[in-house]
Amino acid sequence: MICFPNAKINIGLNITEKRSDGFHNLESVFYPVKWRDALEAIPAERLIFNTTGLDIPGKPENNLILKAFDLIKPFAKKESNVHIHLHKVIPMGAGLGGGSADGAFALKLFNELLECDLSILQLQQMAATLGSDCPFFIENKPVFCFDRGIKFKTIELDLTGYTIVCINPGIHISTAEAYGSIIPTKPKESVITLIEEPIEKWKGLIKNDFEEPLAKKYPLIDELVNSLYRKGAIYAAMTGSGSTVYGIFKEEPHLKNQFSEYAVWKGEL
Template identity: 45%
Template sequence: MILFPNAKINLGLDILRKRPDGYHDIETVMVPVPWCDVLEIVPAKGSETTLTVSGRKVECPMEKNLVMKAYRALEAEVSLPPVDIYLRKIIPDGAGLGGGSSDASFTLLALNELFSLGYNREELARIASTLGADCPFFIYNTPMLCTGTGTDMEPVELDLKGHSILIVKPQVSVPTAAAYSHT
């Protein structure tokens, strides 16, 4: 199965307050954009699940990659056979585009379909929320007003026809933790 996990942009981002749990309450509108990674999941050649990443360099061990975390999170709920996962990274990191979150959520969607698990979107969003605040958005992948830590979502009517979105990614990256530390 081959999927194309897409990026997202935030139309406005209001960081309201730091929460006692260390996270922040926010208010933003997240919108999917057609800048995509490539994700392929196939039955494993061996007896273990593997992840092969190509394209943009990803600086983390396999088990810390959100794609593997998504596999493990679903595996904790239901028995899964081993798979080989191939991820071609195109979406840049450190830009707030949600590439890793999208990859993780699309992994959940793919596994659900590939193995006919029968999870609905709400159930997949619940699992995705354990992986990261942006992850549930990509389960629905439609414009959403996001509040709380970003996981409380409400669909918004948004028509961007006649408008263009230009995304420019400079060489500098801003880690999410650093961006939020100034509130």
């Protein structure tokens, strides 16, 4: 059985306050993007996990896919060992949620393969224990995200027909580094309100709180955003805590080899 965990972008990201538990409350719009990994699992006599594609740092046992398997195994109604293969394509630590997607899609895959019969709500609750972005990928549709990133409200946002270009310049930005430059502030207008404006008005209106301070430290981020605007993007921004930037276009842009030194993905939304 195979599935294709996809990336997501943040459209706007406001860090609104520091919580007493050490996390931050935030608000953002999450939108799925078709930049995908490939994840396969088949029944096996023992648990096997291997990967191809991009090199994944860290110990394999810390991978969210294996953590997802440990979470769902007690609910299995049939043989519960599997051979798992992940082909990694989505850049890691890039603000695209690729690792979170792998964990969430793994839950859905194991739920079906092992006949666990868990509901969407149960899978979302399980995913929340894996990481803040993970529950989003269970239903994998546009949402307004709030609280510490695990509460969602469905929104009527449809960007079908637009083209997106994502550029990952390979700058690794840790979560601690990203939050270290942020002073939490509640915005005058919530992104859930601003997103209702026509996309042509988003520039200068919908912002990512991480983008400006990180662009001062890594000017390439700002350079890439401006390059996308020069190419005709209606809206361009950094996603998540970076360093990936994206541009949304009415028509497919001709990039030639302009960004050939970076990881680039282009496709329809």
